[in-house]
Amino acid sequence: MSLFDIRVPAVLLRIDRNPFHHGTLGAVRSLGRAGVDVHVVADSTGSPVSRSRFVRQMHPPPPPGSSAHEIAMCLRRVAARISRPAVLIPMDDASAVAVGRLREELAPVYLLPEMPVALPEHVADKAELADLCAALDVPHPPTLVPDSPAQAASAAWRLGLPVVAKWSRPWLVPTGTGLRSTVVVRSAQEARELYRRTEEAGSRLLLQAFLPPGPERDWFFHGYVDRAGAVRGGGPGVKLRSWPRGAGLTAVGRWTTNPQITALAERLTTELGYRGVLDLDFRRCGSTGRYHLLDFNPRPGAQFRLFADGRGLDVVRAQHLDLTHRPLPEPAPLPGREFVVENYAPPAALRPSLAGRELAWHASDDRAPGRALWTLWARHVSRRLVDRLRAPRPAPGTPALPHVVHQAAPVAPSASPPPSLTDLSDDEKASSC
Numbered sequence: 122m123s124l125f126d127i128r129v130p131a132v133l134l135r136i137d138r139n140p141f142h143h144g145t146l147g148a149v150r151s152l153g154r155a156g157v158d159v160h161v162v163a164d165s166t167g168s169p170v171s172r173s174r175f176v177r178q179m180h181p182p183p184p185p186g187s188s189a190h191e192i193a194m195c196l197r198r199v200a201a202r203i204s205r206p207a208v209l210i211p212m213d214d215a216s217a218v219a220v221g222r223l224r225e226e227l228a229p230v231y232l233l234p235e236m237p238v239a240l241p242e243h244v245a246d247k248a249e250l251a252d253l254c255a256a257l258d259v260p261h262p263p264t265l266v267p268d269s270p271a272q273a274a275s276a277a278w279r280l281g282l283p284v285v286a287k288w289s290r291p292w293l294v295p296t297g298t299g300l301r302s303t304v305v306v307r308s309a310q311e312a313r314e315l316y317r318r319t320e321e322a323g324s325r326l327l328l329q330a331f332l333p334p335g336p337e338r339d340w341f342f343h344g345y346v347d348r349a350g351a352v353r354g355g356g357p358g359v360k361l362r363s364w365p366r367g368a369g370l371t372a373v374g375r376w377t378t379n380p381q382i383t384a385l386a387e388r389l390t391t392e393l394g395y396r397g398v399l400d401l402d403f404r405r406c407g408s409t410g411r412y413h414l415l416d417f418n419p420r421p422g423a424q425f426r427l428f429a430d431g432r433g434l435d436v437v438r439a440q441h442l443d444l445t446h447r448p449l450p451e452p453a454p455l456p457g458r459e460f461v462v463e464n465y466a467p468p469a470a471l472r473p474s475l476a477g478r479e480l481a482w483h484a485s486d487d488r489a490p491g492r493a494l495w496t497l498w499a500r501h502v503s504r505r506l507v508d509r510l511r512a513p514r515p516a517p518g519t520p521a522l523p524h525v526v527h528q529a530a531p532v533a534p535s536a537s538p539p540p541s542l543t544d545l546s547d548d549e550k551a552s553s554c
Contacts, residue, residue: 208441218419276312354436357386400416
């Protein structure tokens with residue numbers, strides 16, 4: 122007899138137009154293999170996800186820039202087609218924030234975790250996360266939120282160049298503008314110029330002290346917090362390879378026991394009253410060994426399938442079981458297990474792994490997405506190369522653009538020696554390395 126109530130379908134929502142979001146495919150396969158009907162509300166144009174045999178039906182997502190009302194109408198139309206309550210799983214920050222706001226409106230037709238309505242939005246907002254960490258005494262890079270271009274330049278000097286610049290609500294950053302959610306800036310002038318684009322970005326600019334990367338310094342924690350407040354279906358992992366190199370998303374990750382990160386995650390969820398799936402990103406300080414929380418994502422991380430344990434439990438399965446009032450199996454951790462994203466780390470996909478490994482795209486029981494990936498990826502890379510070659514060259518004397526990263530990456534030393542943190546407040550010093 123199945124552990125799952127297969128009468129209850131699952132609906133995966135992704136507003137972000139990323140055709141290569143392997144986390145969505147992981148959720149489709151995980152629930153589909155359990156016998157659950159999986160509906161995907163996402164852009165299927167050029168996406169290998171739509172080829173999966175475990176997709177029951179693809180549905181058009183809300184248009185870019187949709188209001189909360191438009192997102193609710195879209196989800197209610199999907200619910201009407203399904204004609205029965207479904208477990209709703211947001212797959213990106215924009216979706217998680219929208220579903221959090223719309224919880225009361227969606228509750229009659231979707232099964233959702235119960236938590237404070239605004240909590241997903243608070244933890245996803247980078248500036249608000251800094252305040253939460255300060256209030257809860259959780260290590261976090263010293264962070265300043267400037268109110269003017271001059272303050273941005275001053276903050277960059279106070280923190281010590283280079284600094285990490287982030288838009289507090291990255292899901293609002295429009296495409297096609299050249300803006301990125303996170304960059305490393307090397308000068309006060311770059312910080313000043315970036316601040317001037319605040320209105321265009323749609324949220325506040327914040328500046329953070331730069332924590333240098335290094336071997337086994339980038340960590341993550343995935344989990345599902347059940348109705349009783351217990352963290353299930355995940356664990357801590359270390360990033361072995363990223364894309365781009367030294368920054369960005371996890372290309373190769375390994376499940377690695379880490380009691381400090383596990384304790385931090387459990388304390389955070391308890392203090393906040395958080396329920397549902399979460400993905401936390403940490404960076405270990407090389408000098409103190411402390412783990413600084415960089416991001417709190419209120420949805421499954423793209424590499425969540427790394428933590429499929431010995432009983433087949435992962436975060437999306439945990440959510441379906443919990444919300445349908447089915448018992449969750451006891452955890453059976455598999456430390457050493459690896460997860461590889463083939464299009465970002467092809468050699469790692471071919472290397473043997475003694476403790477087991479899962480590939481993001483290729484699966485013996487679902488071959489079509491893996492076959493489709495390489496053709497679509499080659500087209501994608503070719504378009505990017507052509508766009509780069511066609512891009513106009515900057516005029517002589519134009520300041521260099523900030524270096525784009527998803528997490529802080531190493532940069533060349535500044536021409537001027539960076540100032541120390543001696544002029545920061547005591548609170549700022551306390552959270553620094």
